[in-house]
Amino acid sequence: MEILKIAISAMLVNNFVLSRFLGICPFLGVSKKVETASGMGMAVAFVMTLASVITYIVQYAVLEPLGLAYLQTIAFILVIASLVQFVEMFIKKSSPSLYEALGVYLPLITTNCAVLGLTILNIQEEFNLIETIAHGIFASIGFSLAIILFAGIRERLAIADVPKSLEGAPIALITAGLMSIAFLGFAGLV
Amino acid sequence: MDFNSLLKPIVSLGGLGLLFGSGLAVASRVFAVEVDPKVEQIRDALPGANCGACGYPGCDAFADGVAKGEAPANGCPVGGEEASSKIADIMGVDAGSSEKKVARVLCSGNNSKAKEKLEYTGIKDCKAAAMVQGGSKSCQFGCLGLGTCVDACNFDAIYIEDGIAKIDPEKCTSCGACLETCPKDVIGWVPYGQDVVVDCNSKDKGKEVKNGCSVGCIGCQLCVKACPFDAIEFEDNLAKINYDKCENCMLCAEKCPTNAIWANFENRKKAKIKEDDCIGCTICAKKCPVDAIEGEVKKVHKVDEEKCIGCGVCEEKCPKDAIEMK
Numbered sequence: 001m002e003i004l005k006i007a008i009s010a011m012l013v014n015n016f017v018l019s020r021f022l023g024i025c026p027f028l029g030v031s032k033k034v035e036t037a038s039g040m041g042m043a044v045a046f047v048m049t050l051a052s053v054i055t056y057i058v059q060y061a062v063l064e065p066l067g068l069a070y071l072q073t074i075a076f077i078l079v080i081a082s083l084v085q086f087v088e089m090f091i092k093k094s095s096p097s098l099y100e101a102l103g104v105y106l107p108l109i110t111t112n113c114a115v116l117g118l119t120i121l122n123i124q125e126e127f128n129l130i131e132t133i134a135h136g137i138f139a140s141i142g143f144s145l146a147i148i149l150f151a152g153i154r155e156r157l158a159i160a161d162v163p164k165s166l167e168g169a170p171i172a173l174i175t176a177g178l179m180s181i182a183f184l185g186f187a188g189l190v
Numbered sequence: 191m192d193f194n195s196l197l198k199p200i201v202s203l204g205g206l207g208l209l210f211g212s213g214l215a216v217a218s219r220v221f222a223v224e225v226d227p228k229v230e231q232i233r234d235a236l237p238g239a240n241c242g243a244c245g246y247p248g249c250d251a252f253a254d255g256v257a258k259g260e261a262p263a264n265g266c267p268v269g270g271e272e273a274s275s276k277i278a279d280i281m282g283v284d285a286g287s288s289e290k291k292v293a294r295v296l297c298s299g300n301n302s303k304a305k306e307k308l309e310y311t312g313i314k315d316c317k318a319a320a321m322v323q324g325g326s327k328s329c330q331f332g333c334l335g336l337g338t339c340v341d342a343c344n345f346d347a348i349y350i351e352d353g354i355a356k357i358d359p360e361k362c363t364s365c366g367a368c369l370e371t372c373p374k375d376v377i378g379w380v381p382y383g384q385d386v387v388v389d390c391n392s393k394d395k396g397k398e399v400k401n402g403c404s405v406g407c408i409g410c411q412l413c414v415k416a417c418p419f420d421a422i423e424f425e426d427n428l429a430k431i432n433y434d435k436c437e438n439c440m441l442c443a444e445k446c447p448t449n450a451i452w453a454n455f456e457n458r459k460k461a462k463i464k465e466d467d468c469i470g471c472t473i474c475a476k477k478c479p480v481d482a483i484e485g486e487v488k489k490v491h492k493v494d495e496e497k498c499i500g501c502g503v504c505e506e507k508c509p510k511d512a513i514e515m516k
Contacts, residue, residue, distance in 0.1 A: 062206065066198050075206060082210035086217050093221035159315045 010138040023114030037151035041144025052136030235276035243365035301353035320373035328402035339368035393426035413442035418479030439501035459500035467512030474504035
């Protein structure tokens with residue numbers, strides 16, 4: 001039951017992009033095509049899930065026993081950055097086709113605040129390990145959902161008759177705002 | 191001062207850093223992927239536009255293909271001779287020459303020449319317009335002129351003039367993005383420097399063409415009869431120039447009753463016989479397809495400039511190189 005609550009909360013009610021406004025950079029940057037958007041979504045899902053597990057271990061095995069909770073941010077960034085590097089090497093060796101598909105988005109995740117936000121939220125909400133993993137998975141599904149929906153809309157916007165002054169980024173921002181308002185409709189569900 | 195409060199974070203964070211760092215160092219050894227050093231060198235010789243004209247997804251993939259021997263050294267149409275000779279050097283093979291081809295909009299039915307069958311007020315995009323009864327032009331094969339190809343071109347080589355798209359052959363890099371996006375398939379490949387082109391894409395019968403457009407190919411085949419080199423073929427009621435055979439003599443364009451064949455008459459050359467070198471062998475007079483050369487045996491020949499079409503056959507055949515095209 002708890003897991004279901006986390007799932008709905010992370011995917012819809014507190015969607016990372018549209019409600020918490022985390023990870024806006026890739027949301028706007030790589031959402032011009034559905035194909036690349038889903039590639040980014042996959043890469044983020046991969047890193048988010050792994051990062052939430054490892055930061056959980058770092059938090060409760062290293063930082064808390066030593067009373068160093070105030071070093072959380074810098075320690076987590078260290079974890080995420082090395083993790084992304086490692087994942088990149090691993091995928092390059094084990095599955096070149098997946099590496100090709102993810103392309104440049106993989107290293108970009110290093111500085112993605114959605115990942116750091118997720119790991120810090122995990123600690124704040126005092127989740128246990130299972131809940132942490134569930135939160136990571138569903139938060140990244142929520143991220144993918146938002147970015148793929150947005151990419152679908154932008155593909156259509158590209159051929160729509162948008163007023164000259166609103167073409168490109170302005171209409172994308174307006175669309176993002178409208179999507180965020182739409183997702184507000186889920187508020188109070190959990 | 192409590193040194194412990196300093197020591198702990200330094201040691202723990204430093205330890206974590208060291209742990210991850212050495213982990214990554216080990217990982218980079220374990221998961222090292224051997225890359226052919228040639229790939230990098232070839233990559234540097236390419237233009238780096240990642241346009242995909244070579245058939246590979248981007249310059250990196252093409253460089254990879256060349257290094258593996260799958261792609262030809264002259265496979266990059268954008269880089270041209272320069273890039274292919276560099277790549278050939280790296281690979282140690284002959285470049286082979288690649289004749290440059292450029293994209294061309296095979297339609298001259300602009301606003302004044304092609305009739306409209308309906309008034310289109312929808313999205314300014316050829317793909318969208320083509321979905322509504324095949325667009326506003328009464329000819330279903332023609333250029334709609336709404337500029338979808340202009341947006342697709344990464345090199346600013348396409349512009350819209352008088353309701354149809356035009357491609358600047360100087361700027362075209364043969365990447366093929368416009369051919370891909372055009373919903374009418376009205377863009378085709380033409381050799382760079384080709385001076386005669388059938389600027390019509392209509393596969394309709396003559397009468398229908400005539401009703402919709404004043405510069406369409408009506409299939410009269412006058413050009414086929416006019417061509418001295420058998421370079422024009424007919425397919426689907428439409429004249430097609432075989433560019434391998436065409437000598438750019440422009441006779442077909444002169445004969446075409448609807449001006450559907452475009453020719454760059456400014457570039458038309460005339461044969462000139464160098465009187466000092468001509469030995470009067472009569473070969474040129476025999477070979478001339480329009481009988482523009484006259485002269486008696488062992489006497490200097492003369493070219494009738496009125497008749498000469500500048501095809502260059504005589505220049506090729508002259509055993510003494512006494513003819514030049516000007």
